[in-house]
Every structure is written in structure tokens, then in C-alpha cells.
Amino acid sequence: MNVSVIQSMINSIDKPAIFIDTNYVINAVNQAYIDTYEAPIKTGVSRCYEISHGNHSPCDNHGEACPLQECLSTGKTTSVVHIHKTSRGRKYCDIVMRPVKGDDGSIIGYLEILDRIDFATVEGEANKMIGQSTSFKTMLSHINRVAQTDVSVLLQGDTGTGKELVARALHSQSKRNDKPFVVIECTGLSESLFESELFGYEKGAFTGASVAKKGLVEVAQGGTIFFDEIGDVPMNMQVKLLRLIETHSFRAVGGLKQKRADFRLVCASHKDLLKMVDEGTFRKDLYYRIATYPVFLPSLEERRSDIPLLAKHFLKQSEFSSKHFSDAALNRLAQLDFPGNIRELKSVIIQSAILANDELIDVDDIPHRLQPTASNKGQLLTLVEQEQQYLENLCQTFTGSVEQMADVLGVSQRTLYRKLKQFNLKPLNPSKSSD
Numbered sequence: 046m047n048v049s050v051i052q053s054m055i056n057s058i059d060k061p062a063i064f065i066d067t068n069y070v071i072n073a074v075n076q077a078y079i080d081t082y083e084a085p086i087k088t089g090v091s092r093c094y095e096i097s098h099g100n101h102s103p104c105d106n107h108g109e110a111c112p113l114q115e116c117l118s119t120g121k122t123t124s125v126v127h128i129h130k131t132s133r134g135r136k137y138c139d140i141v142m143r144p145v146k147g148d149d150g151s152i153i154g155y156l157e158i159l160d161r162i163d164f165a166t167v168e169g170e171a172n173k174m175i176g177q178s179t180s181f182k183t184m185l186s187h188i189n190r191v192a193q194t195d196v197s198v199l200l201q202g203d204t205g206t207g208k209e210l211v212a213r214a215l216h217s218q219s220k221r222n223d224k225p226f227v228v229i230e231c232t233g234l235s236e237s238l239f240e241s242e243l244f245g246y247e248k249g250a251f252t253g254a255s256v257a258k259k260g261l262v263e264v265a266q267g268g269t270i271f272f273d274e275i276g277d278v279p280m281n282m283q284v285k286l287l288r289l290i291e292t293h294s295f296r297a298v299g300g301l302k303q304k305r306a307d308f309r310l311v312c313a314s315h316k317d318l319l320k321m322v323d324e325g326t327f328r329k330d331l332y333y334r335i336a337t338y339p340v341f342l343p344s345l346e347e348r349r350s351d352i353p354l355l356a357k358h359f360l361k362q363s364e365f366s367s368k369h370f371s372d373a374a375l376n377r378l379a380q381l382d383f384p385g386n387i388r389e390l391k392s393v394i395i396q397s398a399i400l401a402n403d404e405l406i407d408v409d410d411i412p413h414r415l416q417p418t419a420s421n422k423g424q425l426l427t428l429v430e431q432e433q434q435y436l437e438n439l440c441q442t443f444t445g446s447v448e449q450m451a452d453v454l455g456v457s458q459r460t461l462y463r464k465l466k467q468f469n470l471k472p473l474n475p476s477k478s479s480d
């Protein structure tokens with residue numbers, strides 16, 4: 046395959062794409078890729094990590110998995126979520142890397158195609174999902190993949206982990222995004238209310254039904270319905286829900302006419318639905334209908350390293366945006382337990398801002414009822430765990446160079462680099478390092 050064949054293959058891709066060799070050198074690039082980055086690209090010279098990350102060495106030296114390395118070792122198509130330095134700031138991208146074979150069947154290079162994930166951010170934009178931990182990135186890649194399909198998604202996660210935010214992202218990324226997004230809160234709905242809310246009713250269907258009313262299924266026509274806390278739907282209503290999902294049709298209460306239902310289904314639950322299936326309180330057939338693609342949302346405990354980022358974001362979005370956290374306060378927040386997850390963290394940030402007497406929010410301003418995790422659990426962290434946690438938090442908050450970080454910690458740069466490598470950590474500002 047010659048260069049012009051590769052170039053026309055790249056040009057036909059509507060997403061940003063490059064063709065690279067085993068040394069990361071970009072040998073062909075399409076216009077969408079050129080438009081995505083600020084850095085000028087010289088084919089045959091520029092390397093992918095220089096353009097997308099502004100780095101001088103491959104991504105695996107900077108704490109991110111390298112798709113090319115994976116491709117080289119497996120010989121298979123691989124995918125990974127990365128944070129790229131684009132002309133519009135640091136953006137999430139879902140990368141697919143595919144080996145390309147020549148006429149003789151040998152691999153002649155690697156095709157990298159990017160899918161920008163606009164519903165998530167590392168730079169604190171309102172109404173976007175924020176995070177950069179590994180578990181957050183894994184969740185993003187699932188959401189990005191399934192959003193573009195029409196399959197039913199079940200979001201499983203504790204309270205306040207962002208299920209509704211994810212459901213909205215699924216809708217906004219889908220081909221139904223110009224149609225309604227309708228939320229049905231299943232908790233506390235009686236059987237009769239559930240039916241009339243969902244299917245609507247005809248005039249005179251029951252006492253008080255003086256006019257006909259459309260149900261939410263009809264309101265959502267063409268769009269997405271988000272059934273929040275689906276585990277709270279009583280058994281006898283589960284049958285009706287199953288029928289609706291299977292037949293794509295329904296009848297208003299008191300009505301005779303079958304109406305057509307056209308919606309994409311997203312459900313959420315903090316309960317373990319499979320356990321409920323085992324216990325006989327949730328229908329197995331309904332479970333498999335709603336959980337074609339299950340997505341698990343990590344709790345804050347599973348993504349502690351995101352806490353400083355989230356805390357700074359919520360403060361910036363609040364009426365206390367002129368205030369700021371001390372590094373120690375951010376470190377303390379990252380050690381606390383938040384059973385109410387992000388919702389609870391949000392309110393703790395506001396409480397701390399109110400309690401702070403001046404512009405600096407310090408450890409003492411964090412509400413006293415919150416205690417560090419280790420003491421909550423009556424456990425002690427080992428020194429290595431302490432070190433890891435401390436460095437993790439520092440990497441999220443320290444804005445100086447690696448040299449300055451080493452100075453502050455009272456260790457040599459070599460020791461610091463060794464520790465960062467040991468814990469697979471990447472400082473906030475590695476580019477300022479003097480390596």
C-alpha cells in the first residue's frame with residue numbers, strides 16, 4: 046500500500062485520524078486531526094504524543110496507557126481513553142488504534158482514530174462530568190460506546206454517583222438528542238399513579254379525570270426515557286413495563302386504542318438488581334430487557350484521586366468562587382468518606398466555604414463531623430499507603446514543577462520520579478519538570 050492510498054483512506058474518515066509507524070511517527074493525517082490540535086504537524090517527522098500531549102516521550106512514560114504498545118504486543122485493535130491537549134483545551138478522547146496490513150499481509154503501520162468525548166471534562170465546565178481517575182475513564186469509555194447505539198442501558202451505582210448526569214450524557218450523545226429526555230422517578234409511585242403517569246388517561250377514566258392527559262411515554266416519543274430507581278417498581282407493575290418494552294405499544298388508562306411507543310430506555314438503580322432477581326423481588330425477564338448494557342458507576346471511594354478536582358470545580362461554580370482551598374484542605378477532603386458521594390461532596394464544599402473566615406479554605410473549615418477514612422474504619426494505613434495517598438493528592442493539586450515538588454518534599458528528583466513510577470502517578474504539571 047503506498048502513501049497516497051493511505052492518505053486517501055485517512056481522508057475518507059470523518060473523525061480525526063492519523064497513520065503512524067512503530068516509532069510513533071505520523072506518516073499521514075486527515076484535516077479533522079489537523080484542526081483538532083494547535084501543534085503544527087510535519088508528516089514523517091512529528092510523533093503522535095508530541096501533537097496530542099505536548100510530551101517528549103510516549104504516553105506510558107507519563108502515566109497513561111499507550112495504545113500503540115498494546116497494539117504492538119497483541120497485534121489486535123485496541124482502544125483507550127486519553128486526555129489530549131487540543132486547540133480548545135484539555136479534552137477527553139476515545140482512541141481506537143488498528144494495525145493496518147499491506148498486500149503481503151504484514152503490518153505496515155497503525156491507524157489511530159479519535160472520538161472526542163464532549164460530555165466529560167478535566168477543566169471544570171458546568172454540566173459536564175468531571176474526573177480523571179482510571180475508574181472514571183473506564184466508565185467514560187463504556188458510556189461513549191453505548192451512547193451511539195439504541196440499546197437499553199442499566200446504570201448501577203450508589204446514591205449521588207452521577208447516574209442522572211450519565212443518563213443525560215447518553216441522551217445528548219445519541220441520535221435521539223433532538224427529541225425529549227424524560228425522567229420517571231419510580232420511588233414511591235403507587236400502581237395507579239405509575240400507570241397513569243406512564244401511559245396517560247382518557248377523559249372520564251376515573252373520578253377527577255375531567256380531561257384526557259398524555260402519559261410520559263407519549264411525551265418522550267422519539268427520545269429517551271430514564272427510569273430512575275427502577276428497583277422500586279412493584280412486581281405487578283414490572284409486568285406492564287415489560288410488556289411496554291417488548292411490544293413498543295401501550296394503552297392509556299380508560300382507552301381502547303393501542304398507541305405506538307418509540308423511545309430509548311435508560312434505567313438506574315442503587316440496588317443490586319441481580320440479587321433482587323435471586324430473591325424473587327425483581328423479574329428476571331425484565332432485568333435482561335433493561336440491562337442489555339450494564340454500566341457501573343464508581344463511588345467516590347473508588348475514585349478518591351478525583352476529589353480535589355471535583356472540589357475545586359464545585360467551589361468555582363458556587364457563589365464562593367473567589368475563595369480557594371489550601372493544599373492541606375484538598376488532601377484532607379480526599380481522605381474523607383462521602384457515603385452520599387458527589388452530591389455530599391458538593392454540599393461539604395459549600396459548608397466549608399461558608400465556615401472559612403477569609404478567602405482561604407483550610408483544613409479547620411471542613412465540617413468536623415467528617416473524619417478521615419482510616420479512623421472511620423478503625424484501621425490504620427501502612428506507611429506505603431500513606432505515601433501513595435499523599436503523592437496522589439499532591440499530583441492532583443501541586444501546580445509547580447517536579448523539581449519544586451521534590452524540593453517541597455525534601456527528596457531528590459530521582460527519588461520522586463522513582464516513587465511516581467512506583468505508584469503510576471503523573472504530576473499535574475509534568476511539562477514544567479526539568480527532566
Ligand SMILES: Nc1ncnc2c1ncn2[C@@H]1O[C@H](COP(=O)(O)OP(=O)(O)OP(=O)(O)O)[C@@H](O)[C@H]1O
Nearest residue numbers: 173174175176203204205206207208209210387388
Ligand atoms: N462526574 C461528575 N462531575 C461533576 N458533577 C457530578 C459528577 N457526577 C455527579 N455529579 C453531580 O452530583 C450530583 C448528584 O448526581 P446525580 O443526581 O446524577 O446522582 P445519582 O446517582 O442519580 O443520585 P441518586 O441515586 O441519589 O438519584 C449532581 O449535582 C450532579 O451534577
